[in-house]
Amino acid sequence: MSWEAEIAELRRREELARRLGGPDKVKRQHDGGKLTVRERIARLLDAGSFHEVGAIAGRAEYDAQGKLLDFRPSNFVCGRGRIDGRPVVVGGDDFTVRGGAADASIWQKQVISEQMANELRLPIVRLIDGTGGGGSVKSLELDGHTYVPANPAWDWVVANLGTVPVVALALGSVAGLGAARAVTAHYSLMVREISQLFVAGPPVVARIDKPVSKDELGGTEIHARSGAVDDVVESEDAAFAATRRFLSYLPPSVHELPPRGDRSDDPNRKEQALIRVVPRDRRKVYKMRDILAATLDRGSFLEIGRQYGRSAITGLARLDGWPVAVLASDPYHYGGGWTAEASHKITRFVDLAETFHLPVVHFVDIPGFVIGVAAEKAATIRHGARALAAIYQASVPWCSILVRKAFGVAGAAHQNHARLHYRYAWPSGDWGSLPLEGGIEAAYRAELEAAADPTARLAEIEQRLNRVRSPFRTAEAFLVEEIIDPQDTRPLLCEFANLAAPLRKPGKASFQMRP
Numbered sequence: 001m002s003w004e005a006e007i008a009e010l011r012r013r014e015e016l017a018r019r020l021g022g023p024d025k026v027k028r029q030h031d032g033g034k035l036t037v038r039e040r041i042a043r044l045l046d047a048g049s050f051h052e053v054g055a056i057a058g059r060a061e062y063d064a065q066g067k068l069l070d071f072r073p074s075n076f077v078c079g080r081g082r083i084d085g086r087p088v089v090v091g092g093d094d095f096t097v098r099g100g101a102a103d104a105s106i107w108q109k110q111v112i113s114e115q116m117a118n119e120l121r122l123p124i125v126r127l128i129d130g131t132g133g134g135g136s137v138k139s140l141e142l143d144g145h146t147y148v149p150a151n152p153a154w155d156w157v158v159a160n161l162g163t164v165p166v167v168a169l170a171l172g173s174v175a176g177l178g179a180a181r182a183v184t185a186h187y188s189l190m191v192r193e194i195s196q197l198f199v200a201g202p203p204v205v206a207r208i209d210k211p212v213s214k215d216e217l218g219g220t221e222i223h224a225r226s227g228a229v230d231d232v233v234e235s236e237d238a239a240f241a242a243t244r245r246f247l248s249y250l251p252p253s254v255h256e257l258p259p260r261g262d263r264s265d266d267p268n269r270k271e272q273a274l275i276r277v278v279p280r281d282r283r284k285v286y287k288m289r290d291i292l293a294a295t296l297d298r299g300s301f302l303e304i305g306r307q308y309g310r311s312a313i314t315g316l317a318r319l320d321g322w323p324v325a326v327l328a329s330d331p332y333h334y335g336g337g338w339t340a341e342a343s344h345k346i347t348r349f350v351d352l353a354e355t356f357h358l359p360v361v362h363f364v365d366i367p368g369f370v371i372g373v374a375a376e377k378a379a380t381i382r383h384g385a386r387a388l389a390a391i392y393q394a395s396v397p398w399c400s401i402l403v404r405k406a407f408g409v410a411g412a413a414h415q416n417h418a419r420l421h422y423r424y425a426w427p428s429g430d431w432g433s434l435p436l437e438g439g440i441e442a443a444y445r446a447e448l449e450a451a452a453d454p455t456a457r458l459a460e461i462e463q464r465l466n467r468v469r470s471p472f473r474t475a476e477a478f479l480v481e482e483i484i485d486p487q488d489t490r491p492l493l494c495e496f497a498n499l500a501a502p503l504r505k506p507g508k509a510s511f512q513m514r515p
Helices: 004-017 023-031 037-044 107-120 137-143 154-161 177-183 202-208 214-218 220-226 236-248 272-276 288-295 340-355 373-377 380-393 408-412 445-450 454-468 471-476 486-503
Strands: 051-053 058-062 068-073 076-083 086-093 124-128 166-170 173-175 187-191 196-198 231-233 312-319 322-329 360-366 398-407 423-425 430-432
Touching: 004 068, 037 076, 037 086, 037 124, 037 236, 051 107, 076 107, 076 236, 086 107, 107 124, 107 154, 124 177, 166 177, 166 236, 173 177, 177 196, 187 220, 187 236, 196 214, 202 214, 214 220, 220 231, 231 236, 272 288, 272 486, 288 312, 288 322, 288 360, 288 486, 312 340, 312 360, 312 486, 322 340, 322 486, 340 380, 360 408, 373 380, 380 408, 398 408, 398 486, 423 471, 430 471, 445 454
Parallel strands: 086 124, 124 166, 166 187, 173 196, 187 231, 322 360, 360 398, 398 423, 398 430
Antiparallel strands: 051 076, 058 068, 076 086, 312 322
16 A cells, blocks of 8 residues: 555656766766766755756656656756755756757756746756757757747746846857857856857858857857856856855845845955055056955955956955945056946946845946947947946945046946935046046147147146146035045945945846846
8 A cells, every 4th residue: 555666666767867868978978078967066056955856857768568668857957955055946958968959858847947946036047058958950850840939938037137146157068049048147157168159059150151160159268258158267166166156145036135244354444555556647557456355355356257348347245244246447448448348248237236236336447438430330329328327227325436537428427426426536536528638639729829839838738727637626616525545445335335234125126137
């Protein structure tokens, strides 16, 4: 009267599923420098925490008496687990079974993983390898018909961008639907030497263009700079570590608030080097990341998208333990000027902060939009206006540090001017509608042309205007609220983080992050 026989059959099928595509295919995966999907899940999650859903879904073969002869599992493994003790959903492609192609998949497993994350309000990590359940020409012959395309789970994929943290790891040659799943995330990673990303692979491209290798078509160097993914790491273990770190700054869903982290760094710490970091010569650059290191909680800055839109720095950090979104200028690239790429990067990052209730700290050195023929061809003003709209739409607490330049429309985007001006200016601040160096000749053309010595007159005008451009003159008119000693930046930012913490409101934002 017991069910022991059925339980034994269940265990047998589970064991067959754990074979993946078989020893030969597993060896091929390892020979390519890649882990299997089950090894990836084990390394990503807390030990022993994985609870699999749909383990015995797949394709079975039976004899005439209905006895199971063989079993090939579906090439998608999913379930729940924990990362640093916090529940998450994970779904991974099994490249050892038909290269992750559609003719070996059970698409409902992708659907349930995304739906599970959404309805249980849990972060989801996608481990993508191959087409990610996308199309395979072979499936046409097996099915005996074609079909009008539809992307499984895409309604949940889109909904999750506004509901739960989504991390996507491209862990092989990822194409088609797999590539779309990789980039439709809050944080996406590729692994150097084993990852490629493309709409269609080299064999397809060769039919319409020219033969290319996988790396030439969609290698890590291409996509770190294209902005298709956020970061490139050196190993799969590094990708798992980056995933754990990224999720540590975010709440499980938009219905909760980001948790406070370690508070071992003194909020009143002052770095003397800050008073010397910005050169007096406005033509010289400096390292903005040194400023971030000196003012944010030690070791807490996680930069996102370093190789793309490089005049803007974006990342997550902590201030007195509170998670914050950090936006900063990098004067080493276009002097910190906003390009079309930087504008797109900023838009997406502000969307992330708004979605997950992260206060924003903005370290400002913006000379304006990058100008010239190339900038106009890139529609810089349209992308820049979109970034400006995102900043004005944002409702999260916002604090700006005016480190140096803030000029023109882009400079005005250091914050929404209609909100409380929670900002601090350094004595190195320099602002206006446009830099003096770029406008004196036009504004004083008649005077310069009439002068006996135009060079001397130009120097005289510059000296006169330089007295007016002093940030103290702006403060006298209360057009900037506070000029501070740069050494006081960290204590003031920590005060901001503590004031902002109770202002954060859980729930869905009025707009969500777009891919």
